[in-house]
Amino acid sequence: MVPSIARPINVVCAWLEQTSLSHTIQVMSWIIPTVQTVHILAIAAVAGSALMIDLRLIGVLAADQSPRDVSARFLPFVWWPLLVLLATGAIMIIGEPARSLKNPAFQLKMTLLVAVLVVTLLIQRLLRRDPAFGDHGRGQRRTAVAIAVLSMLLWCSIIFAGRWIAYYA
């Protein structure tokens, strides 16, 4: 890790570890499994919804619906559960700050998260401008497929990185 980031992370970890909230999360043994379950259910909503949008951009489903109609149905289920993911993620971080913040798998996961959010905003913007983005012509379809595949790869990697936090800890 970059040394200039390592120091503030150490300070934040040391501070979080001695908060009473952190102690509560560690002492109450039901909190972490419950929060992790909610976290997985929320990522299920996000990943399932993102997949529907991506598969429509690629052109393998709902051909009778415009990509914008498909994204209008599913994008809220990408954005809103993200709040649940942030909240449950924050609880896990507060409970065991060093296990997550100093963890290379966690740091990779956060980097990938930023990337996928940018890609999702890009999809949203392209579909706002053109409801049938990807459906006209081969060149545009190729762009749409590339963006959709990137989105799917990023979500898969995020889920993988999430699981690997446990193995780097």
Add this chain to the structure above:
Amino acid sequence: MELDRALVWLQSTALAKTISENEILFPWIESIHVLALVLVVGTIAIVDLRLIGVASLDRAASRLMGDVLPVTWGAFVVAAISGSLLFSSNARTYAHNIFFEGKMVLLACAGLNMALFHVVGAGDIARWGATRQTPPGAKAAGAASLVVWAAVVACGRLIGFTVR
């Protein structure tokens, strides 16, 4: 017990031993299992919410199911295979774990619920499927599915906290 002997044999097979002894194999299979189950639950929820009558209402139920369920089944096959591989690595311990047993019972419930819906409810889906109103039977099946799958995920996570 007869079953225990079979389980001990299973975890002594070369494949099971490789998974339990190799440091990287178990986490990789587990990651694939998580990815697959996330897609199973996420895509089934899309159908459940349509059956309950809260989302995708402007799309015919049978159309939506035609789009979504192939993905669900594909993911389920991957989850089942990866899950079986994880199970084999420590078969006896998993089989005696209360959350693993609960998870298997819940999976059976999910299958039963689905079978019941297809036998009883799918016949008249042509009648209501294109409308925004869904019958009580479809609502019940959708709600039951959401609850059971959430419980499957909870049990799965708890296996990780109680085994090894």
